[in-house]
Amino acid sequence: MPAKPRVPLFLISGLAPVPNGELADLLRAGEPGTAVVHHDLRQITEGIVRRRVQLGSRDQLTVLELAHGCVSCTLREDLLPLLRKLARMPQVTRIVLRLDEAMEPEPVSWAIDHVLVGETPVREDVDLRGTFAVLDRTTWLADTTGDETLAERGIRASPEDDRTVAHVAISQAEFSDVLVLTGTPGDAWIGAKGAAILDRVAPSLPRVEMSTVDAAALLAAVPEDARRGEVTDMHGPLLRGQPPLRADCGVAVLVFTAQRPFHPERLHDAIDVLLDGVVRTRGRAWVASQPDVALWIESAGGGLGIGHAGPWLDAPDGPAWEDVSPERRTMASLRWDPVFGDRAQEIVVVTDQATPEEVDAALRGALLTDGELAAGKEVWLTYSDPFGEWHEEPCEDTEVDPSKHDANASKGKEENQ
CATH class of the missing domain: 3.40.50.300 (P-loop containing nucleotide triphosphate hydrolases)
Structure with a gap:
């Protein structure tokens, strides 16, 4: 049968x-x-x-x-x-x-x-x-x-x-x-x-x-x-479809991108901007003190969570190109840096009472300065990191x-x- x-x-x-x-x-x-x-x-x-x-x-x-x-x-x-x-x-x-x-x-x-x-x-x-x-x-x-x-x-x-x-x-x-x-x-x-x-x-x-x-x-x-x-592929596209680029009823979209890492303590100080007047945040962050793993940032209302999204393709323990989605390979190829590989900031923020300009300014202020960037990875690893590790409760075991x-x-x- x-x-x-x-x-x-x-x-x-x-x-x-x-x-x-x-x-x-x-x-x-x-x-x-x-x-x-x-x-x-x-x-x-x-x-x-x-x-x-x-x-x-x-x-x-x-x-x-x-x-x-x-x-x-x-x-x-x-x-x-x-x-x-x-x-x-x-x-x-x-x-x-x-x-x-x-x-x-x-x-x-x-x-x-x-x-x-x-x-x-x-x-x-x-x-x-x-x-x-x-x-x-x-x-x-x-x-x-x-x-x-x-x-x-x-x-x-x-x-x-x-x-x-x-x-x-x-x-x-x-x-x-x-x-x-x-x-x-x-x-x-x-x-x-x-x-x-x-x-x-x-x-x-x-x-x-x-x-x-x-x-x-x-x-x-x-x-x-x-x-x-x-x-959701945490290294895939952050939006399914194309949202309107203009503001409507005070609601707007900011796509924040950068190809240098965040300073962990300054990012921690700036993160409050995503909790006040922001409807939704989703995206990947590159933090200097954790150079080989992407952090996943997600917020809605007054709640925000930060966890690991897995290694970058360029990380020593990163996945093989053939093991990731075609979309991820394409995005990595388009932004590949000879020094930092596919590491990059990409965060989508839907704002309400806040403005995209003030959110963008706060996040850009958390990026490494030219001097900090030139200091190199060995110095970055000495930065105090308030984000630490991502832990799951026992009931989240698979x-x-x-x-x-x-x-x-x-x-x-x-x-x-």
Whole structure:
């Protein structure tokens, strides 16, 4: 008997639970064999997750008690095995995964592709065909420009979750294939400003109105060149599509580039410019005290994170040219320096209250001076470095450590509705 073909999978993300559920219902109604999966994480800090599975006339709620209350554990211990189980059921022809409001689709997509369930990842059973981000225009502008944290809103994905609401809102929009708009802005200015931000953080994505679209039209809106769960290459292009170059409603784009390194302490002092009046920052930084590794800078709202993006091609332990994407090879070739290779600054900043000029001035002031540049790498390595190393919590490991995560510690109580 031939193996069942991979089952189409669609992801839904968004900060507004009611519209998210409405979109899932829309897709479920469009095809009888659609299974809808939703994990409610509102009590995850207490080690409790409520899982709902809808398939045909079945509507089943399972209360999971996890030894470690976090999204990573939920993925490994329940969601990924469940996706495989559903995909192998003959009556399931499509799966809709409705993510909790606190979840970003990119880590879930990565887990589907890379985390082993048994001996293989779940991508062997499901085919991610599209990701939809639901944007409620009533609240989206305030969400993306505010400093509120997920903890303050009561929707954390783990006890240690310190992400901002803005980070989640923008990450959901950036990673999607289609933006599904719902709700009404408070006034014309709010609507125009929200659209201006979308034009700059997700310039190539189609936008559809939930109130006027059906399941077939929604699926048809996924572009041919959609990313379909493709995880961000930290050394790849920083923007998918071309954002407007002119400012609109006070929202503008700065592409900061330079081919000399940052002084670590001056960059640390200047980094506050990315937290005040800035909607979004994403990019690679070359810091003099860490010459062989690119640092990844990302901010949204009042939150900012800096981590390692992997070695430069010119670094002693850098990847081989044939092992990186064609886009990365092309960009490296165009800017290759005989001394510094492909090392360079490339940071995209979407500004709101701040101006591109003041952000550019602050970042340029953090670059090495001509005298510091001439001093050379041996001197740069002596600079005090406030950035240090990037550390991940144990629950971010890509493989389960049995001493930390007991697979038998996840218990389920079935409740049929």
